[in-house]
Amino acid sequence: MFDTILIANRGEIACRVIRTARRMGLRTVAVYSEADAGARHVRLADEAVLIGPAAARESYLVAENILAAARATGAQAIHPGYGFLSENADFAEACAEAGITFIGPPPAAIRAMGSKSAAKSLMETAGVPLTPGYHGAEQEPDFLATEAARIGYPVLIKAAAGGGGKGMRLVERAEDFASALASCRREAAASFGSDLVLVERYVTRPRHIEIQVFGDAHGNCVHLFERDCSVQRRHQKVLEEAPAPGMDEARRRAMGEAAVAAARAVGYVGAGTVEFIVGNDGRFFFMEMNTRLQVEHPVTEMITGQDLVEWQIRVAAGEPLPLMQDQLSIDGHAIEARIYAEDAGRGFLPSIGRLVHFEAPAEGAHVRLDSGVEQGDDITPHYDPMVAKLIVWDRDRDAALARMGTALKAVRIAGVTTNVAFLGRLIACPSFAGADLDTGLIEREHTALFPPQAPTPRDAVLAAALADLCREQAAAGADPWTRPDNWRATMSVPRRLHYLDGETLHLVAIVAEGPGWRLTVDGVTCLASASLDAAGGMMLDLGGRRLRASVALLGETRHVFLNGDHHILRHHDPLHQDFEDEGEAGGLVAPMPGKIVALLAEVGAKLDKGTPLLVLEAMKMEHTITAPAAGTLREYRFAVGDQVAEGAALVQFEAEA
Template sequence: MFDKILIANRGEIACRVIKTARQMGIATVAVYSDADVNALHVTMADEAIHIGAAPSKESYLLGDKIIAAALKTGSQAIHPGYGFLSENADFCRACADNNLVFIGPPTGAIEAMGSKSAAKRIMEAAEVPLVPGYHGEDQSPSILKASADDMGYPVLLKATAGGGGKGMRQVWSADEFDEALAAAKREATNSFGDDRMLVEKYLTRPRHVEIQVFCDSLGNAVYLAERDCSVQRRHQKVIEEAPAPGMTPELRDKMGQAAIQAAEAIDYVGAGTVEFLLDVDDSFYFMEMNTRLQVEHPVTEMITGQDLVQWQLLVAAGQPLPLSQSDVVINGHAFEARIYAEDPANDFLPVTGNLSFLQPPSESKYVRVDTGVLEGDDVSVYYDPMIAKLIVWDEDRERALQRLQQALGDYRIGGMTTNVAFLNNLISTEPFKQADLDTGFIEKHRELIFAPSAEEGALVCVKAALYLHLALSNKKDRLQASDPYSPWAENSAWRMNETHHFTYDIALGEDITTVSVQATGAGWSFTLADQVYSVMGQLHGQSIVVTIDGHRSNYSVANLGGEFALYTDSGMVSFALVQPETGAEEDLTAAGGLVAPMNGTVVTLLVEQGAQVAKGTPLMVMEAMKMEHTIKAPYDGTVESFYFTPGELVEGGAELLAFQMRED
């Protein structure tokens, strides 16, 4: 077995490999770009080597630098993860030339599957079922169109060197063919430098079902059940599950044996995934083989109880597979949801920003979170915007789905738009619950998935106002504790000739709602327009227990520095407090201005310890999300001590300094 390996990747997959290597007593070396200096995978590894600038073509795609890093650190093998160089035959060959073990398949297997059209010919010879189509070398538009006309529309145009939905077009009639072909060729050229196309019969209601295969160098091969990856957007997977719903043992074995035939046809060694289209009549057709570990491998691990990265390391070291086919047992059901920084309402376009608030669900034997980021990290423009993979397991699909719904409801992310609410809406639809799946699921059920949140706007405003009111009360309580006789510490909202009440103007998007809060015997009366709500609640850090008109529930709020994120089971809602134009500088939402309003870094201290300052005096500067925030004195007093020094990272809500109010 290896003593040390280098991981030629980043993010969650690098962290995933490091965890298994550590359990096996194998030292790890990470590589990192300028953008990843402080990344989680860098801090987790035993060693780390800088390999270049932030763009992947100047760092993670530079095979010579990665090999040099492996040789410098005395690594015996390189794990490529997935993406980047994981299916690069030249890199695999270069590893062998430098006496480094490539933890993946042989060069020949990568080359065989590197071209979709060549792969189809190999599979045809191996008698693996294929979708009717044209995979020939003659790329003249007339031949391609004639092939489409012969097999009948709709057809699918696919770049032979493609992946990730690039260079792919659906064509529904002969009139659309020429335009679609030109567009697919342009995209293929831009993405892969290769505009060769294949044409396939397009199945209207297919499921995307893939088989996990494993082969060792001793001639053993097994399949580890299947994964249903039908739910996709832009031809990229969103939610995967294992085993596939409705799969019979007979069909599983038939597909599994076909997958092993595909692997053996190219003398495969290591972890591979054979992807099939499964039609409504249980006929299935080879799509492609991914010669690497897949993003969705955790669902297979959850239902088989096997560590597939451990299998990869064992096989790469020349050892036999841990199990034979008869030893593979399927237990329960698992889902994986990919948590992305993206805007589902804007065609799922990726977004960038700072993870100013990040609170994943608690992990257990039922819930697993694979991630490569921490709170305060940036999601940059340089890499895939996946924040994490949320994986859940339970004894059957219904229970596992309940676990997934709960875990998504518990996932709290602030600072950027994500797909968490979209995922929760998707899995809550009746078609998904009934496993009525196909690759067009999202488009077919768009109205159901993008339906407005069940959380009414009025109730959101009540919950937002309650949080602000409780935060204000906590601040007033601190003031009263320091000077119980000060009229400014009075907490009753006393007014001459008026009822005692507080007023909050809550901004939800473009709408501003005024909420009036008046104390009652047991809690408060909240008034919005003509609607009155009876409210009781308690604030525990960022979590609130609330009872509204007898309905008790829980929610939480993250202060993102001027804006707030309110999290309920229905998802996340952003809101802001509209401050009155009084000219006052005091920020009542910052708990006296003496706690960090967000995760960030202390930039500078503006006064000395022991300094006596007037209300509004700048005391220190914090920086987060490329913006500075000045902490000011909430009232006249003395700075007794600072709890942080310049350059230190601070969590949102942390107390920044000890401050004594002046008594006059």
């Protein structure tokens, strides 16, 4: 067994590996970029080594720097995590040449499954069911369009060298194929260094079910059952659960045997995931094999009671698998929700900033939180915007759903926009709650998942006001002459606080009374008091009703967490006029820092509303900027390849009068 492991990754997966390694008594070495100098995985590791600038291609993707760090720190093994170099066969070979164990599959297995096209051919030979499609080497656009027509629309264009939803486009009409192909190739080249693609039939209302497999160097190979990962946005998973709802034992056995056959076909060693598309008729087709541990592995750990990272380490050290197939069983049900810094209501646009407030439910036998960040850390534009994975377990799916609902209400984040409220609506929507699952669920449930914003309730306005009053009181101390209560010798004059809820102004009239205040909001008065702790947690007493809340301050913004909901109010001074520059009229601005990768419209052209204008690449994804109305494109402010800052005016656009 090794005594020192280097983790060639960052964020929550690096923290996850460190946790198991520490339990096993192993020393850990982290690597970090300049942007991650203060990151949580750096703080947790026994030692950490700087490997380059912020950009991943200059740090986490530079194999030589990682190997140099391993040699300098005496690490005998490297755990690659997932993403970055985890499925890089050249890196696995370089580790072996350096005398360092790669905690992952053999390079030959990575290469065999690294090309989706080659993997499909191999799986066909192994008797694993395949989705109809074109997986060949010919990449000329007209030829691929002809193949798409032969396969029959709708089709999926997929990057041959990658996964994770990047370099993937659903095409429903022949006339959209060329633009989708070009976009897919750009994203594939940026993510994987290859723009090769394959084209497959899109299975109508498909479920995405994957099988966790494990092999060792002694010829043993098992599966640890399935995960249902059907709920996705932009072809990336949002919720995962195990076991898959509605899975009978016969199909579980058939899919497990097919996955093990796929792993044996490439002489697999270590952890891997065989992904299948399942039609509504129950037929399943091989999609790809990820030759690494996956983001959603905790749900498998929760239902099997096994630590898959420990399995990885032991297998890499030459030990046999800890358990054989007949020793593995399913206990209960687990669900994982991916908490991202993103705005679900704006097309899941990533959000960057500092986590000025981060509360999460207490961990235990039923609740687990895997996170690479803590309160005070930054979500930067350089990497994936995941904040945490929230995993729950219970005796059955209904109990696990209830537990997830409760756990999500305890997640309170301010400083960046998150998808927490969206996840709460998602698990409660009829389709998910009733296990009517497919990869189009979010689109089908759009009305329920993206409701109009409701007005902030009166209790949340009261909580914001009480938080401000408690902070003022604490700052003033015991001196009655400095208390901001508007006390006068002959009377107590009401003071007022103003809060903006979007365009709606709430006025709170305040009169100090006893240990609390008499508060009037929107014509309703109550005697209120509150206690406030250092973390922003509050116990409110509103006319005899007692409520728990949290209020986080970010400048003039008040983030109120109450009854599982997150409300945002802005403290407003009616005597202050804001003269901020709102930008040049007619300029569409960058929603985040990024790089211009395509200009799609012609300057001077008259365009319809929604016409694509340009493509911005940011945080590993492409974002298309479209015309906000019918009008004329007057000017592009940047060229292809230019880096732009958040808020930069991208084009000059003249809307029709």
